[in-house]
Every structure is written in structure tokens, then in C-alpha cells.
Amino acid sequence: MNKTIPILILTLVMSIVLFMIADSRMSDPIIVDKLIQLVYPDWRPTGQTEKPAMPMQKPEQTTSSPSADIVKKLNTVENSAKVTKKHINTEQNASMLNAVSAAKLEEVKSLIRKGADINYQDDYGNTALNLAVMRGNTEIINTLLINGADPNIANAEGYTPTANAARQRREQIASVLLERGADPNKPNIDGVTPLMLAAKFGHEKIVDMMIKHGAKTNLKDNLGRTAMIYAAERGYTRIVIALISMGADKNITDNIGNTAKDYAQRFGHDSTVIILSRN
Numbered sequence: 075m076n077k078t079i080p081i082l083i084l085t086l087v088m089s090i091v092l093f094m095i096a097d098s099r100m101s102d103p104i105i106v107d108k109l110i111q112l113v114y115p116d117w118r119p120t121g122q123t124e125k126p127a128m129p130m131q132k133p134e135q136t137t138s139s140p141s142a143d144i145v146k147k148l149n150t151v152e153n154s155a156k157v158t159k160k161h162i163n164t165e166q167n168a169s170m171l172n173a174v175s176a177a178k179l180e181e182v183k184s185l186i187r188k189g190a191d192i193n194y195q196d197d198y199g200n201t202a203l204n205l206a207v208m209r210g211n212t213e214i215i216n217t218l219l220i221n222g223a224d225p226n227i228a229n230a231e232g233y234t235p236t237a238n239a240a241r242q243r244r245e246q247i248a249s250v251l252l253e254r255g256a257d258p259n260k261p262n263i264d265g266v267t268p269l270m271l272a273a274k275f276g277h278e279k280i281v282d283m284m285i286k287h288g289a290k291t292n293l294k295d296n297l298g299r300t301a302m303i304y305a306a307e308r309g310y311t312r313i314v315i316a317l318i319s320m321g322a323d324k325n326i327t328d329n330i331g332n333t334a335k336d337y338a339q340r341f342g343h344d345s346t347v348i349i350l351s352r353n
Contacts, residue, residue: 170186171200270300310350
């Protein structure tokens, strides 16, 4: 009996030892690792490392949301439409100028209805109205003015429709333009006003109507010349008389000191010299 107990204890111990040895050799020990960790909490079995905590990932930022993509697409479509519309309008505007040049009244009306820019300017600065005046097409001029054409837009050389009417002796057209608010004092790039052009080319009736519509008789161009000087230089005595009666100063000098009388004498216009010599 006394020998049996020690033998049982020894057998039990040996069994535990053998079990632990066998357990330690397993790929995933059950007992040994647990016992070691009781003593050394930070210990990890060979080949195993503590998995790092998963970092908190920020949501991936996208460059655009579905709604932003829709807006972008809509903007693209809108911009494309604007470009297309601009292209169409440019063609219509060019067609308007061509129709005016070809005196095609009905085509001009049609293009106006379609939205062509009535004040569009070509490469030389001419509007449809300026071209119509230069071609003397009264019907087209009236159509353009009724639909909002600006009579004071000048071309690249500074000639307004009124200036062109003045130098081409288009009395009826000049009258219509002035009635529609054309400025008889707007100079070209040389400082020459429509009144000066009318005086220079001897258009007495246009001179009269321009003065009645507010033309200033004593304005000077870039060379200091006035409407009076232009008329005297060409010997247009009746225009000189009209200008004097409207308050023009016959004694104004140009940039080099010459008066209207000096110009009349230089070019042999005796009757004009006589009028300008009177007190």
C-alpha cells in the first residue's frame, strides 16, 4: 500500500511531463504556451508576432460626387451649346452684311427675325447700316433703323453712316439718319465731322439740315480746319454764306495760321474772297 501511492504519483508526474513534451512539439501548443505566458505575459510563440492594430483609414476622397459629375456634364453641354450658338450667330451676322451688300431686302428682314446682330461690324468696322448708306439703299436703311440699328457706329476710319451720306450727297438718307438721332459732330480719325464733309464736297442742303440738327460750325479737324475753310478752299460760296448766317467764324485759323479767306485766295475763288472780305 505504501509503495503503491508513490508509484501512482510518479506515474502521474511522468504522464504530465510526457504530455507537456508532446504538447510543446505541436505546431499550436495548448498547455506549454499558456503556462509560459502566465509567467511572461509579453512572450509570443516563435514565428508569431502581435498583429498591429488596424489603422483607421479615412474615407477615400473622390474628385467628384455623382451630383458634381451631372453638373459638370450639364455645364459641358451648355458651353457647347453657347459655342454652337455663337458660331451660328457669326454666320448670320456675316450673312446680314452680304445681304445688305447685295440689296436683298427680304433676306435682311429674315436674318433680323432670326436674331442676327444688327450692329455687327465687319473687319473694316462697317455695320450693315454703314454699308447700306454707302450703297444708297433707302429701304434697307429704314428697315435697319426701325429694328434698332445704331446710326453713330463708325468704321475703322471713323466714318459714321451720316459721314458717308454727307460725302456722297445722299440728302434723303442724311435726313433720315439725323431724324433717328445721328450725331452731326462725330469726327472721323482725322477729326473731320459730317458737317465738314458736306461743306468740302459742296452739299449745301446737307449742310443746312446738319446745322438745324445741332452741327457745330466752328469745330476743327486735326489740321485746325473748319467747315468754313473746307468750303472756301473749294469755292463753295453759297455754303460759306450759309455758314456765316448760322454763326460760323470766318476768321478762325488752321494750325499754320491760315483763314478761310486765305484758302479762297490761294485757289482763285474770287467770289468767295469777296464774301469773306466783308465785315
